[in-house]
Amino acid sequence: MGEIQLMKGNEAIAEAAIRAGCDAYFGYPITPQSEILEYLAAANPEKRTGMIVLQAESELAAINMVYGAAAAGKKVMTTSSSPGISLMQEGLSYMAGAQLPGVIVNVVRGGPGLGTIQPSQSDYFQSTKGGGHGDYRLLVLAPASVQEMSDHVKLAFDLAFKYRNPVLILTDGLIGQMMEKVELFDPVPRSKTLPDWAACGKKGRPHNIITSLHLDAYEHEKMNQKLKEKYALMQKNEVRYETYYCEDADYLIVAYGASARISQKTVTLARNRGIKLGLLRPITLFPFPSEAIARLAAQLNGILSVEMSHGQMVEDVLLATRQYPALRVEHFGRFGGVVHTPEEILEAFIKLFIQLN
Amino acid sequence: MGEIQLMKGNEAIAEAAIRAGCDAYFGYPITPQSEILEYLAAANPEKRTGMIVLQAESELAAINMVYGAAAAGKKVMTTSSSPGISLMQEGLSYMAGAQLPGVIVNVVRGGPGLGTIQPSQSDYFQSTKGGGHGDYRLLVLAPASVQEMSDHVKLAFDLAFKYRNPVLILTDGLIGQMMEKVELFDPVPRSKTLPDWAACGKKGRPHNIITSLHLDAYEHEKMNQKLKEKYALMQKNEVRYETYYCEDADYLIVAYGASARISQKTVTLARNRGIKLGLLRPITLFPFPSEAIARLAAQLNGILSVEMSHGQMVEDVLLATRQYPALRVEHFGRFGGVVHTPEEILEAFIKLFIQLN
Amino acid sequence: MESTDIIKPENLVYKRSRLMTEQPLSYCPGCGHGTVTNLIAEVIEELGIESEVIGIAPVGCAVTVYDFIAIDWIGAAHGRATAVATAVKRVLPDRYVFTYQGDGDLAAIGTAETIHACNRGENITIIFVNNGIYGMTGGQMAPTTLEGMKTSTCPYGRDVNMQGPPIDITRMIAVLSGTYYVTRQAVHTPAAVRKTKKALLKAFELQKTNKGVSFIEIVSNCNSGWKMSPVDANRWMEEKMFKIYPLGDIKVDGKMLV
Amino acid sequence: MESTDIIKPENLVYKRSRLMTEQPLSYCPGCGHGTVTNLIAEVIEELGIESEVIGIAPVGCAVTVYDFIAIDWIGAAHGRATAVATAVKRVLPDRYVFTYQGDGDLAAIGTAETIHACNRGENITIIFVNNGIYGMTGGQMAPTTLEGMKTSTCPYGRDVNMQGPPIDITRMIAVLSGTYYVTRQAVHTPAAVRKTKKALLKAFELQKTNKGVSFIEIVSNCNSGWKMSPVDANRWMEEKMFKIYPLGDIKVDGKMLV
Amino acid sequence: MTDEIIIAGFGGQGVLSMGKIMAYAGMMQEMYVSWMPSYGPEMRGGTANVTVILSEEPVSSPILRNYDTAIILSQQALDKFEPLVRKGGTLLYDSNGIIRVPQRNDIQIYSIDAAAEAARLKSLRTYNMIMLGAYLRLKPLLKIDNVQSAIKKSIPARYHHLFEENMKALDRGMKMIEEVLCH
Amino acid sequence: MTDEIIIAGFGGQGVLSMGKIMAYAGMMQEMYVSWMPSYGPEMRGGTANVTVILSEEPVSSPILRNYDTAIILSQQALDKFEPLVRKGGTLLYDSNGIIRVPQRNDIQIYSIDAAAEAARLKSLRTYNMIMLGAYLRLKPLLKIDNVQSAIKKSIPARYHHLFEENMKALDRGMKMIEEVLCH
Amino acid sequence: MAIEGTVVVEIDRCKGCGLCIEACPQHVLDFADSKVNIKGYRYVVLTSAGCTGCTNCAIVCPDRVLTIYRKKEA
Amino acid sequence: MAIEGTVVVEIDRCKGCGLCIEACPQHVLDFADSKVNIKGYRYVVLTSAGCTGCTNCAIVCPDRVLTIYRKKEA
Numbered sequence A, B: 001m002g003e004i005q006l007m008k009g010n011e012a013i014a015e016a017a018i019r020a021g022c023d024a025y026f027g028y029p030i031t032p033q034s035e036i037l038e039y040l041a042a043a044n045p046e047k048r049t050g051m052i053v054l055q056a057e058s059e060l061a062a063i064n065m066v067y068g069a070a071a072a073g074k075k076v077m078t079t080s081s082s083p084g085i086s087l088m089q090e091g092l093s094y095m096a097g098a099q100l101p102g103v104i105v106n107v108v109r110g111g112p113g114l115g116t117i118q119p120s121q122s123d124y125f126q127s128t129k130g131g132g133h134g135d136y137r138l139l140v141l142a143p144a145s146v147q148e149m150s151d152h153v154k155l156a157f158d159l160a161f162k163y164r165n166p167v168l169i170l171t172d173g174l175i176g177q178m179m180e181k182v183e184l185f186d187p188v189p190r191s192k193t194l195p196d197w198a199a200c201g202k203k204g205r206p207h208n209i210i211t212s213l214h215l216d217a218y219e220h221e222k223m224n225q226k227l228k229e230k231y232a233l234m235q236k237n238e239v240r241y242e243t244y245y246c247e248d249a250d251y252l253i254v255a256y257g258a259s260a261r262i263s264q265k266t267v268t269l270a271r272n273r274g275i276k277l278g279l280l281r282p283i284t285l286f287p288f289p290s291e292a293i294a295r296l297a298a299q300l301n302g303i304l305s306v307e308m309s310h311g312q313m314v315e316d317v318l319l320a321t322r323q324y325p326a327l328r329v330e331h332f333g334r335f336g337g338v339v340h341t342p343e344e345i346l347e348a349f350i351k352l353f354i355q356l357n
Numbered sequence C, D: 001m002e003s004t005d006i007i008k009p010e011n012l013v014y015k016r017s018r019l020m021t022e023q024p025l026s027y028c029p030g031c032g033h034g035t036v037t038n039l040i041a042e043v044i045e046e047l048g049i050e051s052e053v054i055g056i057a058p059v060g061c062a063v064t065v066y067d068f069i070a071i072d073w074i075g076a077a078h079g080r081a082t083a084v085a086t087a088v089k090r091v092l093p094d095r096y097v098f099t100y101q102g103d104g105d106l107a108a109i110g111t112a113e114t115i116h117a118c119n120r121g122e123n124i125t126i127i128f129v130n131n132g133i134y135g136m137t138g139g140q141m142a143p144t145t146l147e148g149m150k151t152s153t154c155p156y157g158r159d160v161n162m163q164g165p166p167i168d169i170t171r172m173i174a175v176l177s178g179t180y181y182v183t184r185q186a187v188h189t190p191a192a193v194r195k196t197k198k199a200l201l202k203a204f205e206l207q208k209t210n211k212g213v214s215f216i217e218i219v220s221n222c223n224s225g226w227k228m229s230p231v232d233a234n235r236w237m238e239e240k241m242f243k244i245y246p247l248g249d250i251k252v253d254g255k256m257l258v
Numbered sequence E, F: 001m002t003d004e005i006i007i008a009g010f011g012g013q014g015v016l017s018m019g020k021i022m023a024y025a026g027m028m029q030e031m032y033v034s035w036m037p038s039y040g041p042e043m044r045g046g047t048a049n050v051t052v053i054l055s056e057e058p059v060s061s062p063i064l065r066n067y068d069t070a071i072i073l074s075q076q077a078l079d080k081f082e083p084l085v086r087k088g089g090t091l092l093y094d095s096n097g098i099i100r101v102p103q104r105n106d107i108q109i110y111s112i113d114a115a116a117e118a119a120r121l122k123s124l125r126t127y128n129m130i131m132l133g134a135y136l137r138l139k140p141l142l143k144i145d146n147v148q149s150a151i152k153k154s155i156p157a158r159y160h161h162l163f164e165e166n167m168k169a170l171d172r173g174m175k176m177i178e179e180v181l182c183h
Numbered sequence G, H: 001m002a003i004e005g006t007v008v009v010e011i012d013r014c015k016g017c018g019l020c021i022e023a024c025p026q027h028v029l030d031f032a033d034s035k036v037n038i039k040g041y042r043y044v045v046l047t048s049a050g051c052t053g054c055t056n057c058a059i060v061c062p063d064r065v066l067t068i069y070r071k072k073e074a
């Protein structure tokens, strides 16, 4: 069994990065995730594993540093929160276009604009549909506990290199700031070799070029076709989700991250009242567990998408259940930094699905 | 009748801004839209109307200049192309959060990354779902001709001030670079008064504050609720679209902008072959003409969403037709800078819908 | 100490500016931001320009300064205050426009906007509170953090070999011909406060003459971030900060002082 | 002119670097970018470091320089080359890392990244081609455009009152202690080319000593953007550009020259 | 058994570390625990509070609207959290500086003068341990052994003398509340 | 009648303005017209080309894969566009500098030595007008009056002498192609 | 007369930073003995006569807690 | 012997910018009379004897069109 610790989600991310053999971290302070950079600065990973930690002059610089280290074939991470992630959109599009691996963590706070520093889930669209320009996708992981904050970092690096694609960990101020128990995985040594596509000095091979530019549109279309196929492959192979009381469910909550852990309690409350409510928690937001939801749809009377937002993931739930037009799919969520309680989710659920029936 | 000219789409945008009484333009060069700034620089609008034209040091600076001039109550515009628009995502989120009017033009090129400078429609998600952080929406207009490049600028300013929301004109290198006939609207004088919410010196009233910050989450949720209602109002009142041969259509193409004008020819080709194909062209992408599509859905055997992208708008078409699960909705589009021909759209359509049936 | 005979309107020699709202300042006890905020209000009041002035608030501890001074304000995105100010001044050239920014805001993320607004010679006043740290976010290293100084992101002290030396952005912009008046002040003693107030008065007055940027750096304490008492923080500031950021005018009437 | 007796391997005194690929350069006829590109290849070849060097390409006319010199390259986003280089050098400290950037890239959109990489003293070489214009996008005004000079976005000439004067970013970064060698060169005459080559050699060699940034500005023509013949453009450059951007070393061995 | 606790006061009073010790002790006895601070700009010299949940079941939300127990260290905190204690819940506060005492009669209310006691012990920073001691006596969920280990864990090795001081304070807190309880 | 035209050569040969004059003339006679340049970095000293559509119907895509007419001013352009002319279409090229002549026999091919003629006329920049004249004679869609107005419009007032030169070149082009046609 | 000036303290605005105490040339300011205001801060009071109304304390006070009066020379 | 050096021109690489002509101290380079290369550019040739193989032309040529040979002093 790994080392047990009581840790903040943010700290777990930082410690996991060191343990996952991350080569470099570049970041810029922003609440509610500054503990990640602070933990890394204090942990002195340069001594522990040789990992580089550098505070950049901005998020813009940070994501382009990530681009650089990734282009050199290294395991690299950055973290920020909503406004800072918006500043990275050009860089993320470049990484996707140049097919570079890398881990980006968004500890979401309430937007739009400067908004509030309280937790939110309103960056779902940006994360899953591509906030930057062009046809690209990030692989998006949504941890729901401090444990997963740690585990997903390792998973994210693996997936990033498997697909040569940036992986986004979409979490929020609630999970970032809370402490709970975490079992840390054993450290993985930093890689001593560099991938053969990396721009790291061309010793013994033709020169490598990392770029997302193709002046010729047909060339560029070919590249885009390759990306399209890659995203399809992710959809085929990388869907991850968890179900809870779904076998006999008449109703389903779909919720990720913080909303999922809160909704789990709602399920208990509902079951106590004799309502057969289940929970499906997407762990990957892209690829989205559409098929799993569709499989359940036949048995369901209704689905509630619970998100701390105006309702974004609900569109993916609607798309997933297109074959069931009679199935009501609704959204409930507090937003703008307010976190819903299990009880109010239940109330909303009853109002939407039970009282009206 | 207004003045008739042969103009590039980009030039039409610039000339229309001057005529619409725009107070200020801030921008940064990028292909394929640099003609807008160049036209404005040459037209000397400072003399013509007093309009300010300033080349910013970056798109980041430009969007924040737009934010500033808008906060001061002025009619302001910026233009860019895909990578530059990605850099503006934080600023756009701030504008939406602070409820500022302003016109942003994206002359899209192929992405992701540096991509290519050839035309594309792959920034649909970014534009319509919010590429920046937080729950917000831009009102998105999609001109399909040089004439509309001119007309939409005026419309965009009107809508921006009506809703105190940024309006995005989503066009592409094809329409930006092409010349065709345009009838210019008569110049509107620049406004002499400033809106009462503007931060422009508090003469005779309590002081105004333009901000998107609410430290208290409940305050911020209230603000978000207001935004949500505003977006719902737009969905109610501002949907715009055009239909072409839809009355008796068995099949429908949904396409906007450049793809729509190309698809119009496809409709003719199909009709010539006895296929009852129609075209619905969304003019507003947000709000999306979902109801109009749903109304047609009952009579249709299939819908083809034609976009120069991997398939983005097709999700909105699928959502619009949820009540018709048997209705096949497919996407066709060249991408990465390649523009489809009317003929290849027809071929794709026949392959997808006719041969298989 | 009963002194009711003194407390009469005609004996009043100092009270806070009428432009200050009732809202208590959000700054930590003893923070220089409070003094700077009040001085700005006093200067605007004295110049009688409260209806013609637009302040651009930063993201930093002064983010809610708009709640404290009753003038029109625009809250800028982190680092972009000078871009916002550029636009406001260009569209409203007869107004007074100023930014209020911290060192992270102005000299890290906002470097490009700062330098280019100064290079263009925008007719604005830039008020720059340099406390050598990111106060608002909890005391991280700023570009202006001193060598060896400990912050939450350089807990073993800033290592100039890894993170570079503290940057003197004020000297960098002073060489640009777009800046007309550049000075470095402080607010830790009554004398310093009086000087800073004069500098602020001058800076605002200069906007009428359209001569370019007036730039007031104020070296200030962040006692919370530095983890010192306010009094100790000011002492440390005098000892350490002023060595790297010496007070005084840098450029006057468009001319560099040597 | 038949000279077959001279054309023998043993008589060869100059041919283009073997590191240059067969791909014809995409630059306009007579553009200084071509000479700079070739010089970089020559210097890398001479130093024998082709397997240990990573170039960071800009967005600008040199965007496809990676097709011309057969070394490992990374194409950066517009303006971000020094941020990319920072990371590459930090994760691969034993490699040679350099950026190749234009004036729009380095001194407009990339200002913050340029200044902070220089301030941190990254051990990289920055090669900065200053042609006073945005060449690639069709000749728009750059921050370095001369006063009165006409470009497509200042068709009546740059008005310094509205757009600011040309910025001398090289002097600005030279005062930072993170830069060790800063020089301004050109490539319009054989003598200038030889000097530039020496400067480049020195810049790359310095990377071994870990002393910080070596920064080579090369004042160059953009005859297309300037709308002149190449020969006229070089003449105009000598007359006008060198006045504002005088050639020569600015900082050597970490010391400013006066 | 479960306890959903808010600890609230000013920054510098040791609110966060008190919570962390409780969560750590809970974790050692195989409870599900969570610790969730209020975070943000209000930290600056202002209020500080943390929600600690000690539970037999997995914790859903670490942010709560209502609490079983409130441990209150300032007037502001009292004003804010008194109404949020669940009916039948417990409110423990330090009487120092409290000018408006709690009014509810549907909850258990206890107060001790911990600040004064810490001053008397000449160990101002063990103030929070006095409050913790009082809590432990009121709600005996956490085993003292585990609390002791948690405190040890939270003090850097080189400050070991502080450990003794802290334990003494903990003990004082328990005693003080006993006196109150005996009334 | 409709003509879908590609005009291709080097930057500086007046390719874009020739296209613009054609589109403008078409617009004046109430045709639907579009003018679409290739744009981008290859403009730098390299190739330049423009697609002009003159049509009785609204123009769908201004970008085409195939053309009715190709007006070709360089070898590179000839190599690229010869295969893209529709069967039965027209290819008009300037013979100057052409070392590999067109090979297709399913299209009409014409060539004139416009560059030499322009040199002879001592009016190098009217080169494109010679080609335009030849086109107008080959495909009589556009009325000369309208072309004349379009040329006038495209020349700044202060350069009015250039107008005469241009008209002369236009005329020369028509004559030259007539000579070819008479063969 | 000894008292030439005096200070009015808005107690609940004071944050107890002590900067005014440090700045007073007459040393007539100090914290009110171990008392705190509504926000829990120690706060400042005039502890003895001798205030000259010089305003030093007021202008270094970040929170402008202090209002100063000075008797006009008759 | 008069010819000490010579130049080999890769004609199709030349862009006709003329910088080498300008740079040659011997004035032995010029454009080939009204001819163009495959890309339509005028190109440079050695027009007379006198090349010293100084390499000036080669190193100012942005496209490195020219290869230079110089006879070794015997």
Ligand SMILES: Cc1ncc(C[n+]2csc(CCOP(=O)(O)OP(=O)(O)O)c2C)c(N)n1
Residues within 6 Å of the ligand: A028, A029, A030, A031, A059, A083, A084, A087, C059, C060, C061, C062, C078, C101, C102, C103, C104, C105, C106, C129, C131, C133, C134, C135, C136, C137, C142, C222
């Ligand atoms: C884009 C973005 N990045 C980061 C932040 C987080 N942030 C808020 S204030 C701040 C720094 C404040 O430091 P400074 O400018 O020195 O002001 P101070 O608080 O010290 O006065 C940061 C990094 C943000 N709000 N937005």
Ligand SMILES: Cc1ncc(C[n+]2csc(CCOP(=O)(O)OP(=O)(O)O)c2C)c(N)n1
Residues within 6 Å of the ligand: B028, B029, B030, B031, B059, B083, B084, B087, D059, D060, D061, D062, D078, D101, D102, D103, D104, D105, D106, D129, D131, D133, D134, D135, D136, D137, D142, D222
């Ligand atoms: C974010 C972004 N903004 C703008 C552009 C468009 N762009 C490409 S190159 C360039 C400027 C090139 O000028 P410079 O850096 O001086 O290089 P030069 O071509 O003159 O060598 C611009 C603005 C871009 N590609 N990306």
Ligand code: SF4
Residues within 6 Å of the ligand: C026, C027, C028, C030, C031, C032, C033, C061, C131, C135, C136, C221, C222, C223, C224, C225, E044
């Ligand atoms: S954190 Fe520092 S700068 Fe911010 S208010 Fe507190 S003392 Fe002032």
Ligand code: SF4
Residues within 6 Å of the ligand: D026, D027, D028, D030, D031, D032, D033, D061, D131, D135, D136, D221, D222, D223, D224, D225, F044
């Ligand atoms: S546009 Fe200018 S900088 Fe670019 S290749 Fe041509 S001459 Fe050189």
Ligand code: SF4
Residues within 6 Å of the ligand: G005, G006, G007, G023, G024, G025, G026, G027, G028, G029, G050, G051, G052, G053, G054, G055, G056, G057, G058, G068
């Ligand atoms: S006014 Fe002057 S003398 Fe009086 S208390 Fe204040 S500082 Fe002291």
Ligand code: SF4
Residues within 6 Å of the ligand: C030, G013, G014, G015, G016, G017, G018, G019, G020, G021, G043, G044, G060, G061, G062, G063, G064, G065, G066
């Ligand atoms: S300076 Fe102001 S806030 Fe500080 S102790 Fe004095 S009166 Fe109170």
Ligand code: SF4
Residues within 6 Å of the ligand: H005, H006, H007, H023, H024, H025, H026, H027, H028, H029, H050, H051, H052, H053, H054, H055, H056, H057, H058, H068
């Ligand atoms: S090598 Fe020297 S002499 Fe010979 S052609 Fe070149 S420049 Fe002239």
Ligand code: SF4
Residues within 6 Å of the ligand: D030, H013, H014, H015, H016, H017, H018, H019, H020, H021, H043, H044, H060, H061, H062, H063, H064, H065, H066
């Ligand atoms: S310098 Fe090079 S490209 Fe230019 S004319 Fe001479 S050989 Fe040709």
Ligand SMILES: [Mg+2]
Residues within 6 Å of the ligand: C060, C102, C103, C104, C129, C130, C131, C132, C133, C134, C135, C142
């Ligand atoms: Mg600061």
Ligand SMILES: [Mg+2]
Residues within 6 Å of the ligand: D060, D102, D103, D104, D129, D130, D131, D132, D133, D134, D135, D142
């Ligand atoms: Mg340039």
